[in-house]
Structure formats: C-alpha cells, structure tokens
Amino acid sequence: MLHINEDHFIPEIIDPKTGEVLPEGSVGELVFTCITKEAFPLLRYRTRDICVLNYEKCPCGRTHVRMSKPMGRSDDMLIIRGVNVFPSQIETVLLNKGYPANYQILVSRENNSDKLEVQVEMTPEMFSDNLSQVASREKELVDALKSMLGIHAIVKLVAPKTIARSEGKAVRVIDKRNLY
Numbered sequence: 001m002l003h004i005n006e007d008h009f010i011p012e013i014i015d016p017k018t019g020e021v022l023p024e025g026s027v028g029e030l031v032f033t034c035i036t037k038e039a040f041p042l043l044r045y046r047t048r049d050i051c052v053l054n055y056e057k058c059p060c061g062r063t064h065v066r067m068s069k070p071m072g073r074s075d076d077m078l079i080i081r082g083v084n085v086f087p088s089q090i091e092t093v094l095l096n097k098g099y100p101a102n103y104q105i106l107v108s109r110e111n112n113s114d115k116l117e118v119q120v121e122m123t124p125e126m127f128s129d130n131l132s133q134v135a136s137r138e139k140e141l142v143d144a145l146k147s148m149l150g151i152h153a154i155v156k157l158v159a160p161k162t163i164a165r166s167e168g169k170a171v172r173v174i175d176k177r178n179l180y
Helices: 087-096 131-149
Strands: 010-014 028-034 042-051 078-080 083-085 103-110 113-121 154-158 173-175
Touching (some): 010 042, 078 103, 087 103
8 A cells, every 4th residue: 555645645535426525444536635735735636546545554654544556547537558548539539530439449458568449330331341441541540549649549440330339328448457
C-alpha cells in the first residue's frame, strides 16, 4: 500500500455516483483536498481512481493513511502506453469519417506493451469484397486515430451487423490487460 502524507493532502473515499463520503475501509473513488497550497488550493479533487484507504498503523512504523493500488477508474478513460484515451475521442474520429457509431475497443498487453485495436463496423454501402479498398479505409482510420490520440491503433473494418448489440448500454471497451 502507498502512504499518503496527510500533512498536505486530506484523502477521502466517495461514492463515484452520488459524491457521498464512504466509511473507512470502503471501496470508492479517491478524492484529495490540499489547503496548504496557498496559490492554488485543491478542494475535493476527484482523481477518478477506485481504491481503498487503510488507517491502521503500517508494519513499517508509519502512521499515515495508506492507499491500495488503484483497482479501476470511475470514468471510461483508458491509459494506453502512458496516453489518456477516451472512447469518445475514437467515436468522434469515426463519425467524422462517415462510419456508424458501432465499434468496439480491444486493449491487450503483449511483451509489456499495450496494444490498442479498434473494430469498426462498416455500413452496407461501404462493405466491399475489394481488399485493397478495405485496406485503404483502414489506413485512413489508423492515420486519423493517430492524429487524434497520439498513439498507434490497429483498425479492423468488419462486416455490417458483426459487432454484438446489447440491450441498454453498449459494451465498447474490452480490456484484456491484467493491471491490478
């Protein structure tokens, strides 16, 4: 667990949906307040990291509060190769290029490096058996995503109605990394 210097930062755990402060030992979103920073104090800064705070004395002898490793995020942001990536950025690129908003993001880790793959469903009008035409469309999307995100993404154009539909909120991100 990581120690937090409470002389400068006051940590809290809140419910990400309601903003209510949760009791000790609860899993929730980490929030910091720092009033010792005179020029620009932080008041209830939401980190969006999901973790647990432990107020028990540490075996090393320190008495500061300890924070567990982050267990996830309360927003849909992904950190891929050190870059913050939001699915809405990918959706913006797709819509600007005339693709439907039906896509899926696959994140995996190979040789300690993150790999971002975006599967994009084509419309029936775009669908073609001409592989060179599909390859050029994929390259165009790869370039547009690199321009927007700042990292390389693998793009795979798939046939219409290939990506599974879900009732309610669509599952856009499949993260296969074992980060925690």
